[in-house]
Amino acid sequence: MRPSGWLVLFFVLVVATLGLAGDHLFPEPRPLPGPPQNAPRVIVAMGDSTISGEGAGDYERGTNGEKGNWCHRSPHASIYQVDMPDVAKAYNLACSGAPSAQVGLGKARQYTEISQSQQLARIATRNRVVAVVVASGANDDPGFSHVLNACVQAWAGREKPCSRSVGPQWERRVDRMIPKLTKALKDIQTVLRNAGYQRSDYQLVVQSYAAPIGPGVARDLQDLSGCPFLSQDLRWVEEDAVPLLTAGVRTAAANTGARFLDLSRAGAGHEACSSARDPDREWFRRLSVDWGDLQSDDRATHALQESFHPNAAGHEAFAMCLTEFLLAADRAAACLPGRDGTLHAAPSPD
Template sequence: MRPSGWLVLFLVLVVVTFGLTGDHRFPAPRPLPGPPEDAPRVIVAMGDSTISGEGAGDYETGTNGEKGNWCHRSANASIFQVRVPGVEKAYNLACSGAPSAQVGLGDVEQYTEISQAKQLARIAARNRVTAVVVASGANDDPAFSHVLDSCVQAWAGRELPCSQSVGPRWERRVDKMIPKLTNALRDIRTVMHNAGYQRGDYSLVVQSYAAPVGTDVARGLQDLSGCPFLSEDLRWVEEEAVPVLTAGVRTAARNVDARFLDLSRAGIGREACTSERDPDSEWFRRLAVEWNDLQHDDRATHALQESFHPNANGHEQFGQCLSEFLTSVDRAAACLPGREGNLHAAASPE
């Protein structure tokens, strides 16, 4: 072996020896920056209309159509109903109609707003985020709100029942959603990691969707006065569409090792149009028309936007259930009514 070869072998042995013993002088990796220890403890909501507060009224200034922003973030949204010891503030980044790409780090804008994950980065740097709660996926391939619109059109006789027109392709549409939601959730993990958080420093909670309508429509309300759906479509939404969508969201949560909160049965018996005499007992908006908006070209297309979303009562209940889940050690739970009628987080398999 030539002298240069011996020199190379010697250097390799030195590096290996010091590497195995751990007695080397290579500098340790610099720790990632993190929020100061005395930063306020906060929770953050991200996603679409079901968590932004669509349907709950009292919308944040700037999100009720001003300059094209229809995110409809409500002061009554579920994230503001959460009570967790030590948490000082809640942030709502969710935006009505947002697809998963806008929740993640994509370049997609929703109603003039940039990526929610990029907005999260600023919050995570200034505060100590203890939980990020995400409701997303329905505005991807499932296009759930548009499906409900087609169900209404079917009631009017303008289309086939949505159980027939959409039902046969529904599972495939949900399957296409899963990787998109998974990527958005991974982006959230990346943002938190880059802000200096370890996974044990915060909870990433993914929640599913509740059925806004069901088969128990009260007499006289299965029309334009409340819930204009065909009976077969009401059954399909409750028994097939929402359970399949829930399974897809659960899979995405599992893909990123997130906690999962199942809302699929949270509204049973409290859906829109279930009460003939007491609409306030319902947790979802009926067919809702903002008549004043119809008089303005820039607002008319959003006049029905609140329809079939959780109302303020629903958000209050979802927030109470979320509070119980966040203060538990359960990896997964379902929001189910207790004997007194309020929602509680019941531990369930992941």
């Protein structure tokens, strides 16, 4: 037999052998991991007090100081009031006071709880996550809640107006926050990518913070009965601090390709202490003291924790706008009141 004939015979034998070996040598490729196709469709909230439900009351068991957990997750939180078709459940991983580091991956804990992204990973493998809504950044370098405390101290005459003591450094604080929030958002994307999700499988929405106070405070409530802030600090919070914080959160969202929902003006006309005659019109808590907590040594330091956070009515109003945004295709929008008096997601530039 000519050499070329031997080569043909050799090839035939090799192919036959491989055919007999079948799956032992060439097993069927395993399908890539992906979001569970037939699992319940769910949405998830991540971040800090503004989305956990702080201020809305009726906190979930285990998050109201039990064993040191003060995450204050409320059943009235906006995420539980989002109305999306075919969504079976909402998960609230947000925790009051959480910095971006605890929202992302890593060892940072908040009130005993592990990374929110690690918690998301568990949810993503058992459910089909269709949207993640994040509100974070204010507890990083800006320290917004501490700034409001400084403003109260200024009203009491113990400090300079916070618009003067904090105002000159506020923009730098926000700038230092941006990379930290950006990392947390990328960590969320990493968790879902590792679970097999494509970017088109879910929405990542970053929402900013609503101004809880403003210069429209009722005169008789500009004290310890409601909103003990200097007038110049009320203006600074609404006109400078919150807009700059919003711009920083918007930048972090843009850095990761996330959608952005601007809540900075969502509470206009409904701020704490804005309605002396009808407090039910307000969407934020006034200065709030839990007198029962003050009588307990291990709870006393949290007796004022609810102050100047969205109340149940505020979360309901924000949820309507968030729902509208989640059902729309716009990359960015702002929650603004419409002619019907309710908030709507008005498209805005990215």
